[in-house]
Amino acid sequence: MSHVAKGKIYLLPSTLGGETTTDIIPPDVASIAIQLRCFAVEDIKSARRYLRKLDREFPIDDSTFFILNKKTPIDELQKMLKPVLNGQDLAIISEAGCPGIADPGAELVALAHENEIHVTPLVGPSSILLALIGSGFSGQSFTFHGYLPKERKERIKKMKDFEGDARRNDRTHIFMDTPFRNMNVLEDLLNELADQTKLCIAHNLTNPNASVRTYTVKDWREKAFDLEKYPTMFLIGISQNK
Amino acid sequence: MSHVAKGKIYLLPSTLGGETTTDIIPPDVASIAIQLRCFAVEDIKSARRYLRKLDREFPIDDSTFFILNKKTPIDELQKMLKPVLNGQDLAIISEAGCPGIADPGAELVALAHENEIHVTPLVGPSSILLALIGSGFSGQSFTFHGYLPKERKERIKKMKDFEGDARRNDRTHIFMDTPFRNMNVLEDLLNELADQTKLCIAHNLTNPNASVRTYTVKDWREKAFDLEKYPTMFLIGISQNK
Numbered sequence: 010m011s012h013v014a015k016g017k018i019y020l021l022p023s024t025l026g027g028e029t030t031t032d033i034i035p036p037d038v039a040s041i042a043i044q045l046r047c048f049a050v051e052d053i054k055s056a057r058r059y060l061r062k063l064d065r066e067f068p069i070d071d072s073t074f075f076i077l078n079k080k081t082p083i084d085e086l087q088k089m090l091k092p093v094l095n096g097q098d099l100a101i102i103s104e105a106g107c108p109g110i111a112d113p114g115a116e117l118v119a120l121a122h123e124n125e126i127h128v129t130p131l132v133g134p135s136s137i138l139l140a141l142i143g144s145g146f147s148g149q150s151f152t153f154h155g156y157l158p159k160e161r162k163e164r165i166k167k168m169k170d171f172e173g174d175a176r177r178n179d180r181t182h183i184f185m186d187t188p189f190r191n192m193n194v195l196e197d198l199l200n201e202l203a204d205q206t207k208l209c210i211a212h213n214l215t216n217p218n219a220s221v222r223t224y225t226v227k228d229w230r231e232k233a234f235d236l237e238k239y240p241t242m243f244l245i246g247i248s249q250n251k
Numbered sequence: 252m253s254h255v256a257k258g259k260i261y262l263l264p265s266t267l268g269g270e271t272t273t274d275i276i277p278p279d280v281a282s283i284a285i286q287l288r289c290f291a292v293e294d295i296k297s298a299r300r301y302l303r304k305l306d307r308e309f310p311i312d313d314s315t316f317f318i319l320n321k322k323t324p325i326d327e328l329q330k331m332l333k334p335v336l337n338g339q340d341l342a343i344i345s346e347a348g349c350p351g352i353a354d355p356g357a358e359l360v361a362l363a364h365e366n367e368i369h370v371t372p373l374v375g376p377s378s379i380l381l382a383l384i385g386s387g388f389s390g391q392s393f394t395f396h397g398y399l400p401k402e403r404k405e406r407i408k409k410m411k412d413f414e415g416d417a418r419r420n421d422r423t424h425i426f427m428d429t430p431f432r433n434m435n436v437l438e439d440l441l442n443e444l445a446d447q448t449k450l451c452i453a454h455n456l457t458n459p460n461a462s463v464r465t466y467t468v469k470d471w472r473e474k475a476f477d478l479e480k481y482p483t484m485f486l487i488g489i490s491q492n493k
Contacts, residue, residue, distance in 0.1 A: 020384050032279035033374050037271070064377040100329060108294035110390035119387030119490035122465040130385040132275050132457060134374045138349060141373040142262050144360030148352035149397040152422075153390075180394075215374060 016093040018121045019045065019100040020114065022107045022133020023059050025215045026240065030062045033134040033215055039063045041131065047076040047099040049117055054175060055070045056102050075095065076136050079113050093126055105240075107135045137183055137244055140211035143221035144181065147244025152183035157194060163200050164194070171245045172206050176199050181246035191236040202245070209244035212236060224246065258335040260363045261287065261342040262356065264349045264375020265301050267457045268482065272304045275376040275457055281305045291319040291331050291342040291359055298344050319343065321355050329361050335368055347482075349377045356376065377423055378484055382453035385463030386423065388488025393423035399436060406436070407443050413487045414448050423488035433478040435484060444468045444487070451486035454478060466491065 021042050025031055034042075043064040050056035053074045060067045076091045093099050101114040107130075108114035121128050137153050154171075157164045171182035186194045197206060206225040211221040223244075224232060263284050266275055276284075285306040292298035302309045317331045335341050343356040349372075350356035363370050379395050396413075399406045413424035428436045440450060446469040452490045453463040465486075466474060 022399050029279070030480050031277055031476050033277050035273055035277055037274035047464075066356070066418050067425075107384050107390075109384035109387070113492075114384070115390055115491035118290070118385065122490070128385050128387070128463050129461070130456070130463065131383040132374075132376045132381070135380045137375065138373040138377045138380050139372040139374070142349050142351035142356070143360065143370050145357050145364050146369070148357055149351075149396075150395065152394040153392065209313075214372070219371070221372065223361070248364070249357035 013096045015126055016096050016098040018093060018118065019098065019131055020108045020118070020128070020130040020175050021100040021102045022131060022135070023102055023105060024062075024094075025105050025136055026213075027133050030174050035132055038131045039134065042100060043067055045098055045100045046072045047092055048072065049075045049099060049101045049114070051076070051078050051102075051104045051112060053102060059102065062214075066170060077113055077117060081113060081116075086117050090120060090124055090126065093121070093123065099244050101194070107133060110135065110137065114176060134215050134225040136214045136240065138209070139214045139243060140209065140221060140242035141183060143211055144209035144244045144246060145178050145223050145248050146207070146209060146244055147249060148181070150179065151183060151246075154182065154184040157184050157186050157192075161193075161197065163186045165197050168201055168245070170200060172202050175206075175245050175247055180246050181244055183242060183244050185240075185242050188238060188240060190234075191239070197237060198243065199226060199230050206244055207248050209246065210236070210241060211244070212239040212241040214240075252344065254451050255338045257317070257368055258338050258340040259369045260360065260394060261336060261340065262350045262370070262372040263342040263344045264373060264377070265344055265347060265467050266304075266350065267347050267376050268455075269458050270311065272301075276305070277374055280373045280375065282456075284342060285309055287340050287342045288314045288336055289339050291313065291317045291341060291356070292345045293318070293344075293346045293354060295344060301344065307427070308374055311361055323355060323358075328359050329357060330364055330374050332362060332368065332467070335363070335404050336366065348474055349375060352377065363397055376457050378456045381449065381456045381465060382424060382484035382486055383423060385453055386451035386486045386488060387465050387490050388423040388449070388451060388486060389421050389491060390423070392421065393425060393488075396424065396426040399426050399428050403434075403439065405446055407439050410440060410443055410487070414444050417448075417487050417489055423486055423491050425484060425486050427482075430478075430480060430482060433481070433483050437478060440485065452483060453486070454481040454483040456484075
């Protein structure tokens with residue numbers, strides 16, 4: 010049996026909803042992406058659309074697309090690694106932002122490491138990081154919590170835990186929810202947190218109407234606006250100016 | 252008094268040590284950066300070098316550079332905001348990666364929010380995020396801890412706390428240390444953590460010799476190599492393949 014060099018797995022970020030890619034993808038990342046012909050993606054249609062944004066001539070029909078979602082069984086993942094073990098490169102593309110943050114990409118990456126496959130994360134947009142640096146809160150120590158619990162009592166308990174920990178440890182807490190629950194989350198934050206607690210709301214990051222704003226809870230009560238439709242990050246932290 | 256529209260504050264990421272910018276900065280971000288003439292930077296020399304990488308013709312001599320570091324007093328920060336309040340845009344550039352993560356940029360951002368100045372985080376490289384997505388660990392919930400305590404006993408206590416929390420809550424823990432302590436950290440990790448705990452070591456991210464590898468502590472003991480000179484992220488987590 011001949012010895013074949015293994016392919017690599019690239020983690021290819023995608024847009025956070027914007028129409029162009031030149032605002033979120035470095036040229037060298039785009040160059041790598043458009044040379045690949047094997048992809049693991051959540052949604053084939055939007056992955057194809059994204060590749061065509063990177064290169065209008067991208068040869069969709071010469072490419073292989075594996076569907077990678079929460080329901081993908083382990084033996085399907087193993088199947089995706091087969092071409093890679095045989096020397097072909099593969100990219101994991103998420104639906105929005107960085108693969109592996111809030112999508113099933115991490116499972117395939119974990120399996121890749123077990124198979125001694127080289128994993129290369131590529132630079133691209135992360136709404137978590139953009140919100141964090143835009144907040145003015147501590148970046149020396151922060152926790153991303155993903156989605157809040159759906160149940161209101163539990164959600165409020167979490168928020169208060171974050172508030173207490175931010176104050177005690179100068180740690181920034183980042184969380185989100187599905188857009189249709191944004192206003193419920195905001196309402197709970199404004200009702201339950203202390204007047205002087207700082208809250209940052211970041212939405213539509215990397216889009217033309219992006220906004221990152223940090224105020225005290227007290228000030229937010231007068232400014233609160235409609236978040237309903239927008240992908241939003243909420244951050245509780247300590248402003249870094251003393 | 253005439254009413255002047257305020258300028259914006261951009262958060263401009265920089266290279267993680269690489270020689271080029273086309274692998275880490277999207278074209279639109281570079282376009283914004285090279286039109287600016289007012290900067291808050293940690294080190295003027297390296298900021299100038301970076302701007303010249305983005306545009307060989309960048310008019311350094313027509314630009315204003317404020318020094319922004321840990322020692323910068325609050326009234327200096329206020330001075331930096333003056334041109335912005337008068338309509339000029341300003342960019343905060345960090346020494347490596349995203350401003351405001353492990354540098355004093357966050358203080359200026361906090362002050363900007365208090366002055367109702369629009370803050371725009373720009374897409375660029377973050378070794379924290381790249382290490383996280385490359386690890387195969389959970390990205391649904393993760394904590395970045397910055398630098399570990401210098402004192403060995405405290406450092407070991409932290410590591411064990413991370414290990415316990417990762418196991419209980421499927422939360423990924425990310426931390427770093429100054430390069431000259433990397434080998435001490437690695438030694439402690441391999442001596443103190445359980446055989447089956449998963450450890451990811453990511454170094455030189457975005458550079459040609461970048462590496463992200465995840466093994467059990469047991470396997471790392473046989474693979475451990477010299478990290479001394481490299482900027483390194485350590486991650487403790489649960490591999491996402493079940």
